[in-house]
Amino acid sequence: MRRKTDWTPYVFLIAPLALYTIFMIFPTVYSFFISLHNWDGLSGVREFIGLDNYVEVLTEDEIFKVSIANNVRWAILSEIIPIVLGLVMAFVFNSKMKGFGFYRSAIFFPSVLSISTIGLIWRWLYDPNLGLLPEIVRIVTGGRVSFNWFANPEHTIYYLIIAGSWAYSGLCMILFMGGIKSVPEGTIEAAYLDGATRMQRIFYVILPQMKNSINIVLTFTLINSFKVFDLIYVMTAGGPGRMTNVMATWSYYSIFRYYEYGPGSAMSIIMAIILVVGSLIINKIVRMQKN
Amino acid sequence: MKKLCIILALLLAIAIPVSAGGSGESEAQDSGKRVFTFWDSIFKTDLNANAYLRTVKEVFEEMHPDVELQIITKGRPEQQIDALTIAFSSDDGPDAFGYSVGSLMDPFIESGKLMDLRPIIEKNGWDKQMVKASWDMEQQLWGDHRYALPIEHTAMGVYYRKDLYEKFGLEVPKTYEEFIHNCEVLQENGIVAIGNAGKLPAVTNRWFDAFLEKNCGPELHDALLNGDTSLNCPEVIESLYDLKDLSRFFQEGHLSAEESEVYMLWYPGKACHFYTASWQADTLETQGQDISLYGYFRFPTDQTPWRSNSFCYGVYINENTPNKDLVEDLLKAFASDRAFQTAFDEKTSIVGSRPDVFDLSKLDPLRQELIADVNNPDGSYMPSNEMCWPPRLTDELFEVLDQVIMNLMTPEEGAAQLDELAAEIGFYRF
Amino acid sequence: MNHKIKRTIIYIVASIYIIIWLLPIFYLFIVAVKPANEFYMNGMFAWPENPTLGNFVIAWNTIKSYFWNSLFLVAVSLPFIILLSTMAAYSLSRFSFKASVFIIGYLMLGMLLPQHITLLPNYMTLKAADLLNTRLGMVLVYISLNISFTFFLTRGHFLGISREIEEAAKIDGCPSYMIFFRIILPLSAPIIIVSIVMNFMNVWNDLVLAITYATDDAKLPVNAGLLRFVEQYAQNYERMTAGILIAILPLSIIFIALQKYFVAGMSEGALKG
Known part of the structure; x- marks a missing residue:
């Protein structure tokens, strides 16, 4: 065996690492740098103030606390609604019956829409005066219950989560279908021959074998629910009363509306830290589960 | 798989020469x-x-x-x-x-x-x-x-449906009382008196500004806009009460309505008044509406000089x-x-x-x-939000307006909150 | 008999579910075929009185150029995203060297970072390189921001490929880069298809980056073009929804065509960790 150094892996890494570092890592480092200063983005004056921004953001900024809470709500509900729905739909629509391919495409379709479109559609759906959903509620409850998603600013975030779930469930379904298919046919057959009912086959054979897929989807959903930005930006711009802000939007508005680059950048760094620590913890848990 | 490679290769083949042509300078240069x-x-x-x-x-x-x-x-x-x-x-x-x-x-x-x-x-x-x-x-x-x-x-002021005014025998109001009277008549007859695009707090804010002018008069109003006097004053509180009171004439769910939703009530004649600006005449025509049905009047501030909002x-x-x-x-x-x-x-x-x-x-x-x-010779006052006040204070104002309307905050608390923030961000000039 | 009835019931229930699920999109169609301004007169959900295809024609004419821009951006970015990500994935799955673990973590970091913090710094970078308002600049940004995710997907897949084929090729004297192109990539068709679909979505649906980095009207992608229909106080919803429907088309076509492979790709190893 010749023992020549194989340069391939190193050469292959050059381009990706270079682009990635310039356009992804440098901005992050730059943001961290800014988060240690007092800057309004326009003047040449940047005052170094160390970790003051972090302290201010974590202790004095009421809206930041609200935004973290919103992210947590988003995470919890996203782990439940689209994932459970996705799982159920994956099993239901997995059939090889004719036409089910169309059904699967139809369910997945909302996931390919741009967020602005989704935001627009759901804003119309929710409109208290003329929207479809309030209309349905009115008909069903005989006009007794009125439905206004802006009525209580603390609840508006839930309506946003529902809109997001509609878009995301389809994707979950497809991902889980892949997971189902990866379970060896033989194992399922064996269970069938052993007399297991459909439900038993699902719960005792297929689901356990899908553990990996489920874990990955859970992790992804968690990460994305802390990064979520576009849907809130498009549907409520953080309102009403700034109560639907999440960390990403509040950081954005702090920078671009209030010209507070320092605190705004500090928020994004805090976000990044939460995500990194979170994923490391999840990784550890998953590894422990494997063993 | 081979098909895929061919497709990708073709895409690349087209893309590279075309991208080489797209430079940063415009064709003019x-x-x-x-x-x-x-x-x-x-x-x-x-x-x-x-x-x-x-x-x-x-x-x-x-x-x-x-x-x-x-x-x-x-x-x-x-x-x-x-x-x-x-x-x-x-x-x-x-x-x-x-x-x-x-x-x-x-x-x-x-x-x-x-x-x-x-x-x-x-x-x-x-x-x-x-x-x-x-x-x-x-x-x-x-x-x-x-x-x-x-x-x-x-200029910004109150647009109204002339046909509705005619139908219910209403006259263009010269005082605030007359305006409220008109709204009450309309409401009794099942018409939405005022269409409000409440999702855009700037729109609700127009009414608030009108009340400021009515309750403060020109000098105090300008002083408030410029940060020359404290925002926690009886006139501001009264304006917030006025706004809360006026909101009974707004359509149901106005807080999440945008202009389009107001139009859906206004164009078919289900709503009468709408506080908006000069551009609305153009918009009405662009949207194929008959502008002879629409009129405009300056909000009656019961003040002399009677300033416009622009x-x-x-x-x-x-x-x-x-x-x-x-x-x-x-x-x-x-x-x-x-x-x-x-x-x-x-x-x-x-x-x-x-x-x-x-x-x-x-x-x-x-x-x-x-x-x-x-061209009102009496002059005009500017909107408070974003024209005069810094974004932080504007956002706080928007929140206060919505919360007062929703009864989540009393006008006194609202004024105090505005005052506190204004002081904190250094808005006051005194 | 029982069987047939069961089947019919299944189809009916499924169809109802789909109709409800797609109601919002169905609604887009209704609005798109209404003639101008009928939207306001009869209420949001009224059935169109005089359905017309005129809006689609107007919409297409307005967003034509933006459409081609989007297509172009996707066509150029996609191959590179996939190529670079798979190259990195190959390096870090088949070879182990001292810095491996660190580089893997480094590359995956991208999935955890919020996108908006890159807006200003990248603007400065592009300006310094005189790449502002160029298609090349935008492509570079799109590629860089999407590497992490595709890297993660493909690396997971590569790890699952057995080493025997490689060993055989190596013994035959095949250099590693050839192994990459001739063996690994073809074997990864499913996961590459998954990457194509996901990245197509990300690049096609982007709005913020395009607006920030493209000054020329001629270089804006289709989502920015849709903004044209939003006049200030008179959103032209009929045309806008027609435009939206047109803009969705490419993605829909790609997905429907590749759907089988997409699901297959997901099953074959995307999710095997």
Whole structure:
């Protein structure tokens, strides 16, 4: 065996690492740098103030606390609604019956829409005066219950989560279908021959074998629910009363509306830290589960 | 798999030569022309619709055949501000841009990014030609500096459905009491008295500003706008009460309605009043509505002088533009008779700052009322939000307005909260 | 008999579910075929009185150029995203060297970072390189921001490929880069298809980056073009929804065509960790 150094892996890494570092890592480092200063983005004056921004953001900024809470709500509900729905739909629509391919495409379709479109559609759906959903509620409850998603600013975030779930469930379904298919046919057959009912086959054979897929989807959903930005930006711009802000939007508005680059950048760094620590913890848990 | 590779390869084959052709410079530079960049919001950059801007470009390029006026949009005004911020941070701002005259420009002014146009303005006598209220506004905001050349002046007031007024025998109100009376009659008869696009807090805010004027009178109102007196005063509290009281006339769920939703009630005649601005006449026509059904009146403030509510839009110049020699001529193009006149003739646009070139006899009654309001000899007051107040205070105000309407906060608490924030961010000048 | 009835019931229930699920999109169609301003007169959900295809024509004419821009951006970015990500994935799954673990973590970091913090710094970078408002600049940004995710997907897949084929090729004297192109990539068709679909979505649906980095009207992608229909106080919803429907088309076509492979790709190893 010749023992020549194989340069391939190193050469292959050059381009990706270079682009990635310039356009992804440098901005992050730059943001961290800014988060240690007092800057309004326009003047040449940047005052170094160390970790003051972090302290201010974590202790004095009421809206930041609200935004973290919103992210947590988003995470919890996203782990439940689209994932459970996705799982159920994956099993239901997995059939090889004719036409089910169309059904699967139809369910997945909302996931390919741009967020602005989704935001627009759901804003119309929710409109208290003329929207479809309030209309349905009115008909069903005989006009007794009125439905206004802006009525209580603390609840508006839930309506946003529902809109997001509609878009995301389809994707979950497809991902889980892949997971189902990866379970060896033989194992399922064996269970069938052993007399297991459909439900038993699902719960005792297929689901356990899908553990990996489920874990990955859970992790992804968690990460994305802390990064979520576009849907809130498009549907409520953080309102009403700034109560639907999440960390990403509040950081954005702090920078671009209030010209507070320092605190705004500090928020994004805090976000990044939460995500990194979170994923490391999840990784550890998953590894422990494997063993 | 092979098919896939072929497809990908084909895409690459097409893409690379085409991308090589897309360079950073515009075609103008390829043809050797100088470029003068002008940014404006997406609502204004469609030159088919915006005859004014189109004519400005013509006039300017006739003066300088070797220069191209490149009109660029970054999206809606909010997006344009973001883009301006980013660009100016990298010293890459456009040569000129259009934006409302208001305190949102303060960060740019304070960092010295914008040019003081006073010398040019006075030299060309525009301070005498254009709507006086515009200059008053700049004086109120920036003292003796003039950072914008006003090109549009818009008045805001109450539009109403004439047919509904006729049907219920109502008269145009001259006092606040009469206005409330009209609203009550309408409501009793199943009409939404006031359509409010409450999702846009700036719209709800128009009513609040009207109440400020009614309760404070001109001097105190201006003092509040400028930060010369505390916001926690009985008049502010009373205005909040007035707003809460008025909201009983708004349509159900107004807090999540945008203009479109108001139109859905207004156009079919299910709603009567709508507090909006001069542009609404154009919008009504664009949307195929019969403007003879609509009228306009100034909000009755029960004050003397009876001021209007208005604001203006202007052209700002980048202090560090490499094209300083072209600046005066560009401004001349913006201020030219021809530009305003063409807009008026072609589109019956009345928001231009040079009403002296408008032939008023050609106008429908609605627009005549609007122009009269712009030229109100009693003067006008600016909107509080975003024109006068910094974004933090504006956002707080919006929150207070909505919460007071929703009964989540008492007017006293609202005023106190505004006062606290104003002090904290250094808004007060005393 | 029982069987047939069961089947029919299944189809009916499924169809109802789909109709409800797609109601919002169905609604887009209704609005898109209404003539101008009918939207306001009869209420949001009224059935169109005089359905017309005129809006689609107008919409297409307005967003034509933006459409081609989007297509172009996707066509150029996609191959590179996939190529670079798979190259990195190959390096870090088949070879182990000292810095491996660190580089893997480094590359995956991208999935955890919020996108908006890159807006201003990248603007400065592009400006310094004189790449502002160029298609090349935008492509570079799109590629860089999407590497992390595709890297993660493909690396997971590569780890699952057995080493025997490689060993055989190596013994035959095949250099590693050839192994990459001739063996690994073809074997990864499913996961590459998954990457194509996901990245197509990300690049096609982007709005913020395009607006920030493209000044020329001529270089804006289709989502920015849709903004044109939003006049200030008179959103032209009929045309806008027609435009939206047109803009959705490419993605829909790609997905429907590749759907089988997409699901297959997911099953074959995307989710095997």
